[in-house]
Amino acid sequence: MNAISRTEFLRRLLAGTLLLPGFAALGGALDSLRGDHVGWARLKTVEPDWRRHAGGDPTLMQFLRNQTTLNIDPQWQSADMHVLDEMRQYPLLFSQGIHVVIEPPARANVAEYIRRGGFLLVDACCNRGVTPDFDVFLQQHKDFFAAELPEAQVVTLPPEHEVYRCFFPIPDGHPPHTYFNNIFDPNKYRHGLYGVMIGQRMAGLVSLSGLQCGWDRMTAPPGHDTACMRMLVNIYIYAMTQGG
Numbered sequence: 001m002n003a004i005s006r007t008e009f010l011r012r013l014l015a016g017t018l019l020l021p022g023f024a025a026l027g028g029a030l031d032s033l034r035g036d037h038v039g040w041a042r043l044k045t046v047e048p049d050w051r052r053h054a055g056g057d058p059t060l061m062q063f064l065r066n067q068t069t070l071n072i073d074p075q076w077q078s079a080d081m082h083v084l085d086e087m088r089q090y091p092l093l094f095s096q097g098i099h100v101v102i103e104p105p106a107r108a109n110v111a112e113y114i115r116r117g118g119f120l121l122v123d124a125c126c127n128r129g130v131t132p133d134f135d136v137f138l139q140q141h142k143d144f145f146a147a148e149l150p151e152a153q154v155v156t157l158p159p160e161h162e163v164y165r166c167f168f169p170i171p172d173g174h175p176p177h178t179y180f181n182n183i184f185d186p187n188k189y190r191h192g193l194y195g196v197m198i199g200q201r202m203a204g205l206v207s208l209s210g211l212q213c214g215w216d217r218m219t220a221p222p223g224h225d226t227a228c229m230r231m232l233v234n235i236y237i238y239a240m241t242q243g244g
Contacts, residue, residue, distance in 0.1 A: 039072065039073050039077055039089075039090055040057060040060070040061055040072060040073065040076050040077065040090075040092075040094070041076065041077040041078055041079045041089075041090040041092075041093055041094065042057075042076060042077070042078050042079070042093070042094050042095070042096075043078075043079055043081055043087070043093045043094065043095040043098070043110075043120070044078045044079060044080045044081060045081050045095070045096070045097075045098070045100055045101055045106075046100065046101075046102075046103075047096070047097075047100045049096050049097075049125070049130055052096060052125055052130065052212075053125070053212040053213060053215075053216040055216065056212070056215050056216030056217065057076035057215075058074055058075065058076065059215060059216070059217070059225075059229075060215045060229055060232060061073065061074045061075070061076070062074060063215075063226075063229045063233070064229075064232075064233055064236070067233060068167075068233070068237075077090070079093055081101060081106040081109055081110060082103075082105065082106050082109065083109075084109045084112055084113060087109060087110075087113045087118065088113060088116060088118065090118070091117070091118060091119060091239070091240060092118070092119045092120075092121060092236060092239050092240070093113070093118060093119070093120055093121070094121050094123065094212075095120060095121065095122045095123075096122075096123070096124075096125060096130075096212075097122055097124065097131075097137065097140075097141070098110055098120070098122060098141065098144055099137070099140035099141055099143075099144055101144075107144075107147075107148050108148070110148065111148040111149045114149060114152075114196075114198075114203045114204060115149070118203075119202075119203060119204055119205075119239040119240075119242060120196070120203070120204035120205075121204065121205050121207070121235060121239070122141060122204070122205070122206045122207065123207040123209065123210065123211050123212050124137050124207065124208045124209075124210060125210055125212065125213060126177075126178040126179060126180045126210030126213040127180055127213070128180050131208075134187075134188050134191065134208045135187075137208065138191070138194065138206060138208060141154065141194075141206050142154045145196060145204075149196075149198075149203075151198055152196050152197060152198050152203060152204075153196075153197050154194050154195070154196055154197075154206065155194065155195050155197055156192055156193075156194055156195075157192055157193045157194065157195050158173070159172065159173025159174060159192070160173055161173065161193075161195075162238060163193065163195075163205075163234055163235060163238045164234065165234075166234055166237055166238050166241075167230075167233055167234045167237050167238075168230040168231075168233060168234055170230065170231060170234065173192075174192055175192060175193055175207060175209045175211070175231050176209060176211070176214060176224060176227040176228050176231055177189055177191075177208075177209045177210065178209065178210030178211070178213040178214045178224065178228065179210075180210075182221075188208060191208045191209075193205055193206070193207055193209075193235075194206040194207075201242050202238070202239070202242050203242065205235060205239075207235075209228070209231070210228075211228040211231055211232055212228075213228075214227065214228025214229075215228045215229045215232065
C-alpha cells in the first residue's frame with residue numbers, strides 16, 4: 001500500500017508533524033511529510049460516467065499539494081467496486097454515484113469497505129443529463145445505505161460542522177454549488193452536505209454540489225474552481241480523521 005493510513009495520518013496530525021496551514025495549532029510544524037504518499041482514487045462502477053471529469057483531477061491534486069505538505073500522487077487512480085482488496089488500498093474513494101451499483105457482490109463490497117474504515121465521497125455531477133433530479137439522487141443514496149449499511153444514517157450537516165472550517169473557512173458553512181450552464185438553481189442550492197454516520201464516525205459524505213465540475217473548470221464565475229477545490233481539501237482532511 002503506497003498511501004499512509006488514516007490512523008497514521010491522524011497520529012501525525014495530532015503530533016504536530018503534519019503541516020496543515022488551516023490548523024492554527026500546527027503553525028510551527030515542520031514540512032516533514034513530503035516523502036509520504038497519499039492517494040486519490042475513483043470508484044470504478046459499471047457506468048461509463050464513473051470517470052467523468054477525471055481529466056480535471058490532476059488540477060485538484062496539484063492544488064492539494066500546493067496548499068498542504070501532503071505528497072499526494074499527482075495522478076488519479078481507480079479502484080474496481082468488484083475487487084474489495086483494490087478498494088481497501090485507499091482510505092477515501094470518490095464516486096459519481098453508487099445508486100448505479102446493482103450487482104449484490106459489488107454492493108456488499110461498498111458496504112464492507114466502509115465498515116472496515118473506508119470513507120466514501122459521492123458527488124453529483126451538475127449536468128442534468130447525468131443527474132436529472134438532485135432530490136431523487138439523494139434519496140437513491142439514502143435507500144442504498146439503508147439497504148446495504150443499515151447501521152448508518154444519512155444526516156444533513158449543520159453550517160457549524162467542522163468540515164466547513166477544519167482547513168479552509170467555507171463561507172456561510174455551505175458548500176459551493178456548480179450550476180448547470182451557469183444558471184442558478186434555488187432548489188439545488190438549498191442542499192448542503194450530507195454525512196453518512198455510523199455512530200459518531202462519519203463514514204462517507206454525499207454532495208449534490210458538482211464539486212468535480214467546478215474543479216474541472218466547467219463553469220463560471222471566476223474563482224469557483226478554487227472554491228470547489230477548497231471544499232474538497234476540507235472533506236479529504238476531515239475524512240482522514242474519522243477512524244478506521
